[in-house]
Each structure stands twice: as structure tokens, then as C-alpha cells.
Amino acid sequence: MRSLRHLLPSAGSLIVFEAAGRLSSFTAAGRELGMTQAAVSYAVRGLEEQLGAQLFQRRHRQVVLTEAGERFHADVSLGLSHIRKSAEDLRLQATGGHVTLAASTAFGSFWMMPRLQQFRDELPGIDLRIQTADRDLDIIAEGIPLGVRGGEPRDWADYHSLALADEEIFPVAGASYLAKFGLPQTVEQLATHRLIHLEEPYREAASWDEWFESAGASLSDAARGLRINDYALVIQAVMEGQGIALGWRHLASRLLASGLLVPVTDHVMKTGKAFYVVWPKNRELSDNARKVRDWLAAQA
Amino acid sequence: MRSLRHLLPSAGSLIVFEAAGRLSSFTAAGRELGMTQAAVSYAVRGLEEQLGAQLFQRRHRQVVLTEAGERFHADVSLGLSHIRKSAEDLRLQATGGHVTLAASTAFGSFWMMPRLQQFRDELPGIDLRIQTADRDLDIIAEGIPLGVRGGEPRDWADYHSLALADEEIFPVAGASYLAKFGLPQTVEQLATHRLIHLEEPYREAASWDEWFESAGASLSDAARGLRINDYALVIQAVMEGQGIALGWRHLASRLLASGLLVPVTDHVMKTGKAFYVVWPKNRELSDNARKVRDWLAAQA
DNA sequence: CTCTTGTATAAGCTGAGCTTATGCGAAGCC
DNA sequence: GGCTTCGCATAAGCTCAGCTTATACAAGAG
Numbered sequence: 001m002r003s004l005r006h007l008l009p010s011a012g013s014l015i016v017f018e019a020a021g022r023l024s025s026f027t028a029a030g031r032e033l034g035m036t037q038a039a040v041s042y043a044v045r046g047l048e049e050q051l052g053a054q055l056f057q058r059r060h061r062q063v064v065l066t067e068a069g070e071r072f073h074a075d076v077s078l079g080l081s082h083i084r085k086s087a088e089d090l091r092l093q094a095t096g097g098h099v100t101l102a103a104s105t106a107f108g109s110f111w112m113m114p115r116l117q118q119f120r121d122e123l124p125g126i127d128l129r130i131q132t133a134d135r136d137l138d139i140i141a142e143g144i145p146l147g148v149r150g151g152e153p154r155d156w157a158d159y160h161s162l163a164l165a166d167e168e169i170f171p172v173a174g175a176s177y178l179a180k181f182g183l184p185q186t187v188e189q190l191a192t193h194r195l196i197h198l199e200e201p202y203r204e205a206a207s208w209d210e211w212f213e214s215a216g217a218s219l220s221d222a223a224r225g226l227r228i229n230d231y232a233l234v235i236q237a238v239m240e241g242q243g244i245a246l247g248w249r250h251l252a253s254r255l256l257a258s259g260l261l262v263p264v265t266d267h268v269m270k271t272g273k274a275f276y277v278v279w280p281k282n283r284e285l286s287d288n289a290r291k292v293r294d295w296l297a298a299q300a
Numbered sequence: 301m302r303s304l305r306h307l308l309p310s311a312g313s314l315i316v317f318e319a320a321g322r323l324s325s326f327t328a329a330g331r332e333l334g335m336t337q338a339a340v341s342y343a344v345r346g347l348e349e350q351l352g353a354q355l356f357q358r359r360h361r362q363v364v365l366t367e368a369g370e371r372f373h374a375d376v377s378l379g380l381s382h383i384r385k386s387a388e389d390l391r392l393q394a395t396g397g398h399v400t401l402a403a404s405t406a407f408g409s410f411w412m413m414p415r416l417q418q419f420r421d422e423l424p425g426i427d428l429r430i431q432t433a434d435r436d437l438d439i440i441a442e443g444i445p446l447g448v449r450g451g452e453p454r455d456w457a458d459y460h461s462l463a464l465a466d467e468e469i470f471p472v473a474g475a476s477y478l479a480k481f482g483l484p485q486t487v488e489q490l491a492t493h494r495l496i497h498l499e500e501p502y503r504e505a506a507s508w509d510e511w512f513e514s515a516g517a518s519l520s521d522a523a524r525g526l527r528i529n530d531y532a533l534v535i536q537a538v539m540e541g542q543g544i545a546l547g548w549r550h551l552a553s554r555l556l557a558s559g560l561l562v563p564v565t566d567h568v569m570k571t572g573k574a575f576y577v578v579w580p581k582n583r584e585l586s587d588n589a590r591k592v593r594d595w596l597a598a599q600a
Numbered sequence: 601c602t603c604t605t606g607t608a609t610a611a612g613c614t615g616a617g618c619t620t621a622t623g624c625g626a627a628g629c630c
Numbered sequence: 631g632g633c634t635t636c637g638c639a640t641a642a643g644c645t646c647a648g649c650t651t652a653t654a655c656a657a658g659a660g
Contacts, residue, residue, distance in 0.1 A: 004315050004380060005333050007387045010616075011311035014383065015304050027637060033305050039618050041639060046617095051387060052394035052586070054443030060626040061637045066443050068390060075386035079379035080304060083314065086375035087307045087351060090368060094352035143354030143366045286352065310647075327606060339649050341608060346648095360657040361606045 009046035014076055016043040017055065021065050021073040094143070099289045100129045101296075102137040103148040104203070106231040107275075110251040115299065123295055126288050134230070135202035140280045145289040148296075150203075150275045161276040162297040165250030169206050169271070171264035172247035172256070174239045184244075184264055187215045194243035195225040198234050205231070206271060211246055214269040235261075250275060309346035316343040317355065318380055321365050321373040394443070399592045400429045402437040403448040404503065406531035407575075410551040415599065423595055426588050434530070435502035440580045445589040447578045448596075450503075461576040462597040465550030469506050469571070471564035472547035472556070474539045484544075484564055487515045494543035495525040498534050505531070506571060511546055514569040535561075550575060 004011065016039075019029035026040040033040070048055050055069035065073055092098060103112065108130045112119075119128065131137070131144060139147045140158060153161040171190060173183075184190040191212065198205055212219045226243055228234045235252075238245045239260055247261065249268075255261040277296045279285055285293065304311065316339075319329035326340040333340070348355050355369035365373055392398060403412065408430045412419075419428065431437070431444060439447040440458060453461040471490060473483070484490040491512065498505055512519045526543055528534045535552075538545045539560055547561065549568075555561040577596045579585055585593065 003319070003333055004384050004387065005312070007384065007391065011315055012305070012617085015311055019303070025637080026639095033303055035617095036619065037637070038620085038639080042617075045639085051391050053390050054440070057438075057442075058638060061635090063638080068393065068443050072386050072390050076383050079382035079386075082379040082382070083376055084304050084307065086372050086379075087304065090353050090372050091307065091351050093368065138357075140354070142357075143368050283352075283354075312648085325606075326608095335648095336650065337606070338609080338651085342648075345608090358607060361604090363607080 007050070009050045010043075013043040013047040014080065016040055017047055018073065018076050018080055020044055020056070020063060021069065022077070024062055024064060026063060094145075094286065098127045098129055099146065099286070099292045100131050100144045101146045101148065101292065102131045102133065102139050102142070102144050104231070105132045105134070106235070106248075106251055107148050108132045109232045110235065110254065114254040119295065123291055126292060128292060134200065139278070140282065145279060145283075145285055146293055146296075147278045148275060149278050151273055153276060153278075156278060158281050159278040160281055161278045162293065162300075164275045164277055164296060164300050167206075167271045167273040167275065168249040169211060169246050169269045170249070170267065171211070171244050172238060172252055172261040173244040173264050174241045175259065175262060176241035177238075177243065178262060180241065183262070187212065187217045187265055187267060190244070190265055191217065191219055195219075196234055196237055196243040196245035197225055197227045198231055198246065199227050199229050200231065201229060206246065206269065208246065211267075211269050215265075215267045307350070309350045310343075313343040313347040314376055314380065316340055317347055318373065318376050320344055320356070320363060321369065322377070324362055324364060326363060394445075394586065398427045398429055399446065399586070399589045400431050400444045401446045401448065401592065401596075402431045402433065402439050402442070402444045404531065405432040405434070406535070406548075406551055407448050408432045409532045410535065410554065414554040419595065423591055426592060428592060434500070439578070440582065445579060445583075445585055446593055446596075448575060449578050450575045451573055453576060453578075456578060458581050459578040460581055461578045462593065462600075464575045464577055464596060464600050467506075467571040467573045467575065468549040469511060469546050469569045470549070470567065471511070471544050472538060472552055472561040473544040473564050474541050475559065475562060476541035477538070477543065478562060480541065483562070487512065487517045487565055487567060490544070490565055491517065491519055495519075496534055496537055496543040496545040497525055497527045498531055498546065499527050499529050500531065501529060506546065506569065508546065511567075511569050515565075515567040 008014065016029060016033065016035075019032050020026055020040055023029050023032065026044070027037040029035075030037045030040045044056065051072075053068050053072075054066050055072060056063040057066055093100070101112075112130060136149050137144065137147060139145070147159075148164065149156070149161075150167060153159070177194075181193060184193055195208055197208060208219055226237060228237060231251075234245045235247075235255070237243065238247075239255075244264055247256075247263070252261055256263060277293055279289070279293060308314065316329060316333065316335075319332050320326055320340055323329050323332065326344070327337040329335075330337045330340045344356060351372075353368050353372075354366050355372060356363040357366055393400070401412075412430060436449050437444065437447060439445070447459075448464065449456070449461075450467060453459070477494075481493065484493055495508055497508060508519055526537060528537060531551075534545045535547075535555070537543065538547075539555075544564055547556075547563070552561055556563060577593055579589070579593060
């Protein structure tokens with residue numbers, strides 16, 4: 001089986017051939033492709049010579065496909081249109097219509113979803129796609145224009161970044177839990193309640209131990225309580241009254257505002273880290289991706 | 301809708317991309333395509349830049365398609381394989397396996413068919429295709445390598461030619477006709493019989509008038525008798541006893557030898573013309589086409 | 601630690617892929 | 631019939647896209 005590279009004088013001559021056959025004219029094909037008639041003539045002739053078959057009958061001021069040319073044209077036309085559609089989709093995704101944002105499930109659910117209507121109102125015509133994952137995606141490698149990450153920008157040498165929110169962590173409980181067990185008034189009381197622990201396998205997240213330490217206390221039995229490996233599920237459990245969990249302000253703020261979640265104690269742990277929208281240094285953002293980035297930063 | 305020519309850095313980069321994705325290696329792709337690894341790297345990078353999307357993750361000693369790259373690869377692979385198949389078929393037809401011979405229906409039926417087994421025995425492995433038509437095809441324009449024509453080579457400036465048979469014409473009848481009406485002994489008697497006239501719309505063929513004139517006689521009522529516009533049908537009618545028709549020696553010889561046709565009178569009209577195998581001056585014959593040509597000429 | 605090997609990239613080369621200009625011929629028009 | 635139009639083929643010339651060779655670097659393997 002021979003490669004097309006050996007079968008053809010150049011792959012570009014296929015594109016030229018397709019246009020000439022469709023338009024029955026070398027001059028019209030040249031116009032469409034931004035070339036001269038002479039270049040089209042040479043390209044078609046090169047193709048005919050390499051394939052050893054006459055593809056066109058040359059008529060007065062016109063060319064007509066031979067029978068063999070007709071068959072070949074049908075196949076080439078089908079193949080190229082397939083490829084063109086795909087290339088256009090890919091380019092659209094990369095440079096236009098679609099913009100993909102890679103983020104955690106929790107960010108998607110609790111930060112972006114409550115703001116989606118606003119996003120649509122302010123940036124109509126941009127098709128935003130959230131790609132969630134249980135780890136921070138290598139968006140450079142994946143060809144995704146934008147991501148949201150927690151941490152410190154100095155750890156991401158290949159990325160630009162803009163801050164979205166500082167990392168502020170405090171306990172949150174659901175109303176039904178508090179109605180049943182009462183609201184803890186002090187850090188010490190809190191330690192006696194049911195605590196829900198987040199255990200993400202890939203992302204580093206602050207734990208209850210760290211929070212109590214930041215409050216100048218200690219948790220005597222760290223093993224007690226529910227353990228869940230997805231923060232979105234943690235929040236669901238809290239709202240259903242299964243216990244108290246640590247809340248990240250930027251994620252919990254909408255739920256707090258609506259009363260679905262209630263802050264517990266007045267101690268807030270500030271890690272010094274923050275959440276950022278990031279994008280690759282090695283590639284220019286499309287106009288739309290830049291707009292999405294700027295919109296995100298404006299929510300800070 | 302943008303042309304592929306504007307969407308891609310070069311169409312050739314599609315072929316390179318297809319191979320690299322299939323082989324997960326720029327070095328292996330270069331080997332297959334007869335290029336260096338560096339050229340592959342540049343081609344893929346050009347494609348990525350033009351499309352604005354990362355197609356591969358670069359790993360140690362390996363490349364892996366991104367999700368976007370996978371989708372694009374599937375489409376490119378499908379499109380290119382479609383085109384490759386077609387190009388291979390076309391090239392095979394033009395240069396190898398298939399050889400097409402353009403000829404009249406009569407030549408195909410009465411000259412070639414009786415010799416086909418012999419052809420196959422002597423030139424096994426060549427797929428000969430007879431393309432019949434009611435006129436002499438412009439085989440240069442149609443991209444057909446060989447043709448059979450009656451006439452004079454000086455009328456075909458663009459063709460080479462080799463003689464197959466002189467044009468010799470005499471009346472032939474079927475056995476059932478002769479059993480019923482008797483065998484005409486003289487040209488004058490012949491004139492009283494049922495004569496079948498050939499009226500081809502495009503090819504110039506000798507008529508009964510011409511034949512009688514060559515025999516020094518005249519046909520008093522040229523309108524009398526069956527008129528048929530296809531010589532193969534003329535011969536069928538003769539064999540079914542509908543009348544007597546003019547026979548061309550090179551076409552009728554096998555039928556005469558088997559007794560299906562009987563020569564009438566001993567007058568033979570020689571036009572000074574002949575039948576030739578012809579092929580275009582502007583293009584080299586493939587090996588197989590040359591073999592077919594030589595085989596045909598050897599039947600003379 | 602050394603070695604292997606496959607990707608990226610710099611520097612340089614060259615001929616494929618055009619361009620401009622012109623010739624030719626088939627149609628159409630008057 | 632002569633004249634005009636215009637689209638294909640082809641000659642001559644140009645140039646930069648598409649390579650090549652050489653080298654740097656890094657991830658694995660042993």
C-alpha cells in the first residue's frame with residue numbers, strides 16, 4: 001500500500017483538482033483559490049502525469065472531466081469535504097465559537113453554574129464549555145484555552161494567571177443539621193459535632209486538622225465522621241444535614257447568601273493561596289477566550 | 301465556507317499528521333514517508349499553528365494525540381483513505397492491471413470475442429476492457445490507451461498506428477436464407493435478393509451501392525430491404541435468415557470459417573483502407589498496454 | 601550514574617510551486 | 631469573411647516553503 005505522498009505530485013493538487021472539476025474551469029478555480037490560471041493548469045497537469053490518466057478534456061474556454069476524472073473527482077470531493085468539515089470544527093473550537101474552560105467539578109457546580117445566566121446575558125454568542133476533572137488538567141497538552149486552579153502562580157511557569165478569589169476556609173452546616181443538633185458556638189464545641197472530611201485523591205485541599213490548628217485548637221479524633229472524595233458531594237451531604245464540612249468562600253458564597261448553608265464559628269482560615277484563571281504562555285488566546293477570561297476576572 | 305487551501309499550512313501536512321497519529325511517533329512517520337523526523341515535527345507544528353489547536357501531547361520518545369487530535373485524526377484518516385483508494389484504482393487502470401481498448405461494437409463482438417480465450421492464454425494477468433461506442437472515441441481526450449479504427453493513418457496526426465487488417469468487403473448470407481432462397485450465382489442475381497443495409501449514424505461505412513459499383517453493376521432499387529444502424533445487429537439478422545448483408549472480412553472470418561456465414565459471389569471490394577490499432581503520440585503506453593498492442597498487431 | 605533515543609529547534613539550501621507574459625485556437629458577432 | 635474575446639498551454643523567471651543536517655535537551659532504562 002503506497003502512501004499518498006508517493007502517489008501524488010503534491011497533496012495540494014487535490015484541492016486544485018477538486019475546484020477545477022466542480023467549476024469546469026481552471027480560471028474560475030484559480031479565482032476561488034487565490035492563484036493564477038497557469039498555476040491551476042500546472043497543478044492539474046502534474047496530477048495527470050503522476051497518476052498516468054487524463055482527468056480533463058480541454059475544450060474551448062472550458063474543461064470537462066473525463067469519465068475517469070469524474071470517478072476520481074467524486075471520491076476526492078467526498079474525502080476533502082470530510083476533512084474540511086473537521087478542520088473547520090477544530091478551528092472554530094480553537095479560535096472562535098466554542099471556548100473550553102477546565103475546572104473542578106465543585107467550581108463548575110457552585111461557582112460557575114450560579115453565574116451562568118449572568119454570563120450568557122453579558123457575553124451572548126459565546127458557547128462556553130466547562131470541562132471538569134478530578135485533577136488540574138494540563139491544558140497546554142490538551143489544547144484547552146482556559147483553566148481554573150488553586151495554588152500559587154509561581155508553581156505554574158508556563159501559564160499566565162489572573163486571581164479570582166483568595167482561599168478562605170471556614171465550616172459550613174445545613175439548616176436541617178443545625179435545627180437538630182444546634183449551632184456550635186465555639187471551636188471546642190464544634191469539635192464534638194459530626195464532621196465531613198474531603199479526601200480528594202489528586203488535588204491538595206486543606207483538612208479539618210489544618211483548620212483547627214489555624215484556630216489554635218486540635219481535633220482529638222480525626223477519624224470520626226463521613227469521608228467523601230468529591231467536594232461537590234461534600235456540599236450535597238452538608239445540605240442534607242449529614243454533618244458539618246469545611247467551606248471555601250468563593251464556592252460557598254452563593255449558597256450562604258441564599259441560606260442553604262450557614263457559617264459555623266467566626267474563625268476563617270486564610271491559606272495565603274488563591275484561585276486563578278490560567279492560560280498558556282505559549283499560545284495566543286482567541287478573541288472569545290480572552291473575553292471569557294476577562295469576564296471571569298471581573299467576578300473577583 | 302473556506303477552502304482547505306486557506307485552512308491549512310499545506311495539504312501535505314495532512315498526510316504527515318495522519319501517519320504520525322497512526323504511528324504515535326514523528327520518527328516512524330518520517331521513515332514511512334521518506335522524510336526526516338525534523339520535517340515531520342515542522343509539518344505538525346505548522347498544522348497546529350494554523351488550526352490553533354494542539355494535536356499532540358509530546359511525551360518522552362513518543363507523541364500521543366490530544367482529544368481534539370483524536371477527533372481530527374479519525375476524520376482525516378477516513379478522508380485520506382478514501383482518496384488513496386481512488387488514486388490507486390486510477391493509477392492501476394492507467395498504468396497497470398487494466399488496459400482499455402476502444403472499439404466498435406462489431407469489432408468487440410466478432411473480432412475480439414472469438415479471440416478472447418487466446419488472448420487470455422497468451423497474456424494472462426492483463427485485465428482487458430473493451431469500451432465500445434457508436435463512433436470512434438477521442439481516446440486522447442478520454443484517457444484511453446488503445447483504440448481500433450478503420451480508415452487511413454494520415455487522417456490521425458496525433459496517433460501512432462499499426463495495421464490489423466485491410467478493408468475487404470463482400471456479401472455474406474446465413475445458411476437458412478440460402479436454404480430457402482438459393483445461393484445467388486452472379487452479381488445480377490444478387491441484386492434481386494433481400495439486402496440488408498447498414499446505416500451507421502457516425503461511422504462512414506461502405507454501402508451496397510459502392511459494392512455493386514465496384515463489381516461493375518448497379519443496384520436498381522436501393523431502398524428495398526432492411527435498414528439497421530448497428531453492424532453487430534446486421535450480422536445477427538443475416539444469421540437469422542433475414543437477408544444478405546455486406547461482410548467485412550476481418551469481422552466475418554471466424555463466422556465464415558465455422559459455416560455460420562457463407563460468402564456470396566466471388567467479388568471482393570477492396571477500399572484501399574484498413575483497420576488499425578491506434579494509440580496517442582502524446583503519452584507513453586504502459587507496459588501492459590504495449591503488450592496488448594503488440595498482441596493485436598500479431599493477429600494481422 | 602551513563603547511555604539511549606526521540607522530540608524541538610537553529611541554520612542553511614533548493615527546487616516545487618508558483619508568477620508574469622505570451623501564443624494559440626475555438627466560438628461568437630457583425 | 632474578418633475581428634474580438636477569453637481561456638487553456640507553455641516559457642522564463644523568482645522565491646520561500648519545505649525540507650535537510652546538526653545539535654540541545656530530557657525522560658527512561660539499566
